[in-house]
Amino acid sequence: MPLGQRALDPKTPYLVYEFSYNGKVFYVGHAHGAIRHTQRWSWVKNLLRHEDAGTLTPAKAAALKQKSNSVIAALIRSGLSEHKVDVPRRGLGKSWAEVEETKRILERVSQGCRLANVAGNPRPASVDEILCYLGVKNAA
Numbered sequence: 248m249p250l251g252q253r254a255l256d257p258k259t260p261y262l263v264y265e266f267s268y269n270g271k272v273f274y275v276g277h278a279h280g281a282i283r284h285t286q287r288w289s290w291v292k293n294l295l296r297h298e299d300a301g302t303l304t305p306a307k308a309a310a311l312k313q314k315s316n317s318v319i320a321a322l323i324r325s326g327l328s329e330h331k332v333d334v335p336r337r338g339l340g341k342s343w344a345e346v347e348e349t350k351r352i353l354e355r356v357s358q359g360c361r362l363a364n365v366a367g368n369p370r371p372a373s374v375d376e377i378l379c380y381l382g383v384k385n386a387a
Contacts, residue, residue: 258339258340259279259339259340259341260279260337260338260339261277261278261279261337261338261339261340261341261343261344262277262278262279262284262334262336262337262338262344263275263276263277263334263335263336263337263344263347263348263351264276264277264278264284264332264333264334264335265332265333265334265335265351265355266284266287266315266319266330266331266332267330267331267333268322268327268330268331268381268383269381269382269383271360271380271381271382272355272360272362273315273318273330273360273361273362273363273377273380273381274315274318274362274363274364275348275351275352275355275362275364276315276348276364277341277344277345277347277348278344279341279344284332284334285332287315287316287319287332288319288323288329288330291311291316291319291320291323292323294307294310294311294316294320295311295320295323295324298311314363314364314365314374314377315363315364317363317374318363318374318377318378318381321374321378321383322381322383325383325384327383335351336351348367349367352364352367352368353367353369356368356369356370360380361376361377361379361380361381362377363377
């Protein structure tokens with residue numbers, strides 16, 4: 248089954264995940280595979296290597312500017328250890344995961360978390376605000 252069809256299949260298992268650093272959640276997402284959340288740190292690290300080498304493509308440069316990736320890039324550039332990935336919810340179907348992700352975003356924001364999420368976040372924060380919340384000085 249092609250990837251697009253698999254992603255939309257209501258029987259495809261999805262999960263909701265959270266990124267945290269210093270015990271503080273800074274991003275909530277959903278995915279149907281392990282790579283999107285478990286490999287994000289190394290993927291952003293690779294983008295930074297390309298940026299430093301001057302070989303970053305425009306599409307990858309745009310991905311690096313996404314707020315969640317910008318926060319991870321700042322952690323990497325500061326020489327800090329990798330963020331933690333938790334999977335608090337597992338289930339079936341993309342629709343279920345989207346609803347659960349939104350619930351989790353609202354829950355985390357009400358707890359005072361400063362999230363890098365753009366969609367569904369009633370209190371958007373800048374990268375600097377998120378890094379301050381995490382207790383990290385921005386090296387960028």
